[in-house]
Amino acid sequence: MRFQEFEEHWEELILNDAVLMSSGGTPSMQRPEYWGGNIPFISASSMHDTVISNSHQYITIEGLKSGSKLIKKGNLLLLVRGSMLWKQIPICYNKVDVAFNQDVKGIVANDKTTSLFLLYWFKSKEAILKDMVTSTGIGAGKFDSNSLLSLSLLLPNKSEQSKISKTLWLIDERIQTQNKIIEELNVLKAAVTKRIFSGKLKFTDNRGNDFPKWEWKKLEDIGEFSGGGTPASSNSSFWSGNIPWISSSDLSENDIHSINITRFITESAIINSATKLFAAPVILIVSRVGVGKVAYSEKNLCTSQDFLNMHKFSCNGLFLTYLLSIEMKKAASSTQGTSIKGISSMEIKLKHIFLPCIAEQNKIADFLDTLDKKVDAESRVLQKLILQKQYLLQHLFI
Known part of the structure; x- marks a missing residue:
């Protein structure tokens, strides 16, 4: 695929013919005078975006002179060592002058090409680059600089x-x-949701009148609860049906509508296991592995034993799901750092919530x-x- 106005052949080179690659370094962390200056300092943790204009760490001129390296704006930074390399190849364009550490290579293009063209050339070769990553022996990945510089590079005019x-x-x-x-x-949405459920943002009816005051209700008084189960994975016939079955990993942390259904079971699987088929609508509450996730399903489905599911509720199910999403995140955060694994079914059922009309x-x-x-x-x-x-x-x- 080419833009129609171009027909010339591309010149075949290797990367070393078009760039100058340099290594960085880290000033001593024991010298406070090297840190807190106005020079952005780039490491793997700063390389999540394509364009770099700042960093969470800054060094001083003294820090730069003591062992780091400066690259002028308009060039490239490539991560060459780190665990991130097993998943992606961070290559960034720096819009400001930055310093960088020893896990990063600075790349300066010569007059044969430009930094921006090379940026996208690197991105287009990500699959090849991933295959070039080798292990450091301590879990991180690394590139061999000579192998990088030997990569074939085709350049148009x-x-x-x-x-x-x-x-x-x-x-x-x-x-x-x-x-x-x-x-x-x-x-x-987060700000508005917080104000609504804290009572700071009030709604009125169609005539502009206030609604009645909210009332405390116990969850078990406004709906029924049932758990789930997992059919035997060793029985392949259980997993060849058309009935959706989900585990906690199929839900999103922050989206009550996101349910990733990829597994389907048979009626025989339901009969021969603890899982149940829930008629929609149903509120899916993760109480064990993945605790804190909540979703609203408008499809009939089955769940694993990590769920306590609420159905046949006597209120707006979508409203209740939004509310429970907040409440379950609070409950989950209170168990962090403790030996408590999940939240008990009884604790959820007996939970009191503030409910409007x-x-x-x-x-x-x-x-x-x-x-x-x-x-x-x-x-x-x-x-x-x-x-x-x-x-x-x-x-x-x-």
Whole structure:
């Protein structure tokens, strides 16, 4: 795939023909005068984004001179040692001058190419680079510098390089903007949800009148509870049906609508195990492994024994799921650092919650659901942009 205005052959080189690669270093942590300056200091923990403009660590001029390395803005930083290499290959473009540690290589392009073109060339070769990662012997991954510099590099003319890099840069900027939109929506939702369930944000009816006061209710008084189970994994016939079955890993931490259904069981599996088929709607409460997760299902399904599921409730199920999501996270955080594993079924059933009238429940549920749908819509836009970028990376580099 090429832009139609370009037809020239690409020049075949190796990476060493087009770059100067340098190593970094870390100033002594025992010398406070080396730290807290105004020079961003880059390590693996700073390399989660494509563009670097700051860091959580800064060093002074003295720290730089004592053992680190400065790379001028507009160049590249490649992680060459660290456990992150087993999952991804962090390669970043620095928009400001930065220092970097010994696990990172600074890469400066010569006049044959540009930093931005090389940035996306590296990203297009991620699968090849992952295969080049070897073990340090202590669990981390590493690159051999000579092997990196020997990689085959095909370069178009400077005009085509510019067209390719600018196209991908624009998509990256759009991805960055989209991530910010989603982040701001999630912050808004979290703030609004907290105000609603703390009673600081009040809703009124269609005539502008206040709703009745909220009342304390015990969970077991407003719904029925049942646990789940897991059919024998050794019996393959149990796992060849069409009845959805989920475990706690199939739920998301922060999205009550996210249920990743990938396993299906038979009626025989239900008969011969402790799992049960729950008729929708059902509130899925993880009480053991993965405690704190809550989801709302509008599909009939079965669950593992890590769930205590609430069904046949006498209130707005979506409202109750939003409320329980907050309450279960609080309960889960209170068990962290203790020997307590999960939350008992009795503790959940006897839990008291502050419940508004059904009309206000409906209003609150609709309001929060609208926010969730907006986040979901923006997330789909983000996913399309990511797929577009992946497609271009696979096809623009030959």
